[in-house]
Amino acid sequence: MITRSVARWQAELGQALGEVAELLATLGLPQDLAVQPGPAFGLRVPRAFVARMAYGDPLDPLLRQVLPLVAEQQPAAGFTRDPVGDLRAVHAPGVLRKYAGRALLVVTGACPVHCRYCFRRGFPYGDVQATRGRLAAAIEHLGADPSIAEVVLSGGDPLTLPDARLRTLVARIEAIPHVRRLRVHTRMPVVLPARVDDALVSWLAATRLRTVVVIHANHPNELDEAVAEAVQRLASAGATLLNQSVLLRGVNDDGPTLARLSERLFEIGVLPYYLHQLDRVEGAAHFEVDDARAGALLAELRSLLPGYLVPRLVREEPGMPYKTPLP
Numbered sequence: 001m002i003t004r005s006v007a008r009w010q011a012e013l014g015q016a017l018g019e020v021a022e023l024l025a026t027l028g029l030p031q032d033l034a035v036q037p038g039p040a041f042g043l044r045v046p047r048a049f050v051a052r053m054a055y056g057d058p059l060d061p062l063l064r065q066v067l068p069l070v071a072e073q074q075p076a077a078g079f080t081r082d083p084v085g086d087l088r089a090v091h092a093p094g095v096l097r098k099y100a101g102r103a104l105l106v107v108t109g110a111c112p113v114h115c116r117y118c119f120r121r122g123f124p125y126g127d128v129q130a131t132r133g134r135l136a137a138a139i140e141h142l143g144a145d146p147s148i149a150e151v152v153l154s155g156g157d158p159l160t161l162p163d164a165r166l167r168t169l170v171a172r173i174e175a176i177p178h179v180r181r182l183r184v185h186t187r188m189p190v191v192l193p194a195r196v197d198d199a200l201v202s203w204l205a206a207t208r209l210r211t212v213v214v215i216h217a218n219h220p221n222e223l224d225e226a227v228a229e230a231v232q233r234l235a236s237a238g239a240t241l242l243n244q245s246v247l248l249r250g251v252n253d254d255g256p257t258l259a260r261l262s263e264r265l266f267e268i269g270v271l272p273y274y275l276h277q278l279d280r281v282e283g284a285a286h287f288e289v290d291d292a293r294a295g296a297l298l299a300e301l302r303s304l305l306p307g308y309l310v311p312r313l314v315r316e317e318p319g320m321p322y323k324t325p326l327p
C-alpha cells in the first residue's frame with residue numbers, strides 16, 4: 001500500500017482563507033468593504049499572509065492585493081481577458097514562447113493566493129497548461145529547439161505542485177542537453193514560506209541546471225522573518241534570487257515604500273528585478289498607475305537607492321521581443 005503523507009505546507013495551503021466574510025471578520029473590518037468574487041477567481045489567501053496585515057485597517061497594502069472590491073466588477077475600457085497575448089504565444093501544450101532563448105512552461109493553474117490584479121486571472125488554464133498527460137508534447141517541443149537555453153516554470157504557481165512531480169518534471173527538462181537554466185516564478189516563498197521545506201530544497205540543490213527563483217512581493221510588509229528564512233534556504237540550494245513586483249495603486253505607488261521594498265529585499269538576499277506596469281486585465285483597472293506617475297516614481301527611486309536596487313520598470317506589450325522598458 002502506498003501512503004502519501006501531507007507535507008506541512010500542503011496542510012497550510014488547505015487552510016487558506018476562501019471566504020470574504022471570514023477574512024473581514026478576522027481583521028475586524030465591516031462586511032460591506034468587499035464584494036463576493038465570481039466562482040472562477042474566488043478569494044484565496046494563506047493565513048500566514050493574513051497574519052502580516054494590520055488589524056482594522058481597510059487600506060492595508062497586503063489586504064488590498066487580495067480583497068475583491070466592487071470596482072473590479074465594473075467594466076473598464078481597454079481592459080481585456082488576455083492583455084499580453086498569451087494565447088497567441090502557445091507553441092505546444094503549456095509552452096509559451098515570446099522571447100529568444102527562453103520558453104515558459106505553464107505547469108498548473110493553481111495559486112496559493114489570488115491576486116486581484118493578476119494578468120492571468122482570466123486565463124483558460126484547462127485548455128493550455130502542460131498537465132501530466134500533455135507533458136510529453138511540451139518536453140518534445142523543448143528538446144527539438146536547441147535555441148532554448150532557459151526554461152521558466154510558471155502557472156499559476158509551479159510550487160503548488162508536490163515535490164515528487166516537480167522532481168520528475170525537472171529530471172525531464174534536465175535530460176535536454178541544450179537547456180542550461182531553470183527559472184521558477186513563484187509567490188510561494190512570500191505568501192506561504194512553509195513551502196520551502198527540505199524536499200523542495202533537495203531537488204533544487206540536486207539539479208545540474210543553474211537555478212533562478214523569481215519571487216513576487218509588492219510591499220515591504222510582505223517580507224517577515226519566515227520569508228527571510230525561506231529565501232535563505234533557497235539560496236543555500238544554489239538558487240539566484242530575484243523579485244518582481246507589480247506597480248499597484250493603493251499598494252506600493254509611492255517612492256519611499258518602493259525604496260523600503262528594495263532595501264528589505266536586499267537585506268534578505270534578493271535583488272529587485274522587474275517592476276511591472278499593470279497588465280490591463282479585466283477587473284484590475286482600479287490598480288492602474290499612469291505612465292507619467294510610474295516614470296516619476298522610478299526617478300524618485302533612482303535618487304534614493306544605489307543603482308543595483310532600482311528595479312527595471314517594464315510593460316509587457318504583445319509582439320515585442322522583450323518586456324518594454326519605460327523611461
Ligand SMILES: *Cc1c(COP(=O)(O)O)cnc(C)c1O
Pocket residue numbers: 089096097098099102103104152322323
Ligand atoms: C516574462 C516572460 C519570460 C521571461 O522574460 P525575462 O525578460 O527573461 O524575465 C519568458 N517567457 C515569457 C512567455 C514571458 O512572458
Ligand code: SF4
Pocket residue numbers: 110111112113114115117118119120121155156157187216
Ligand atoms: S500568484 Fe501570480 S499567478 Fe497567482 S494570482 Fe498572484 S499574480 Fe497571479
